[in-house]
Amino acid sequence: MKKLFSLMAIIAIVLSANCSRIEQNDDPIIGIWVEASTLSEESTFKTTVRKEWIFNDVYLGRYHEINGNDITLKTDFKWSQENGIYTVEYRGLEDKPNDMVTIxxxxxGVLLQKTDGDLLAIKE
Structure with a gap:
């Protein structure tokens, strides 16, 4: 009787483990998106400012602002998509409004365009 109970417990564990599969998210926004601009302070000295959004498959991401070689701003964000419009909600930055974009x-290449028509970023 103990063997039968043990066998049934093992079968129940195996079956329950196979039922909990994580659905794969293959949204086209997943990846690294960048906006780079060059600021001229003098005619011979140029500083590159790079803004970078890293979107992952669990509706989260990381935003960086890089000035030259220094990271000047780093924060997390969450993203969602409804009817082809993506909303990027920044966490911990009260002065940075949410971005509403389309692909x-x-x-x-592949662009993230704000709903007002301005370019936000290009996919790397």
């Missing part, structure tokens, strides 16, 4: 394809 656009053109000759430059």
């Amino acid at each position: 656009q394809n053109n000759e430059q």
Whole structure:
């Protein structure tokens, strides 16, 4: 009787472990998106400012602002998508408003475009 109970317990464990699969998220926003600009302080000295969004598959991400070689701002964000419009909600930054963007394809590549028409970032 103990063997039968042990066998049934093992079968129940195996079956319950197989039922809890994590659904894979293959949204096209997942990846690294960048905006880079060059600021000229003098004619011979240039500083590059790079903004970087890293979107992951569990609806979270990390945002960086890099000035030259120094990270000047780093924060986490969460993202969601509804009817093709992505909302990026920054955590811990009260002065940074949420971004509402769509994904656009053109000759430059894959772009994140704000709902007001401005370019936010290009996919790396």
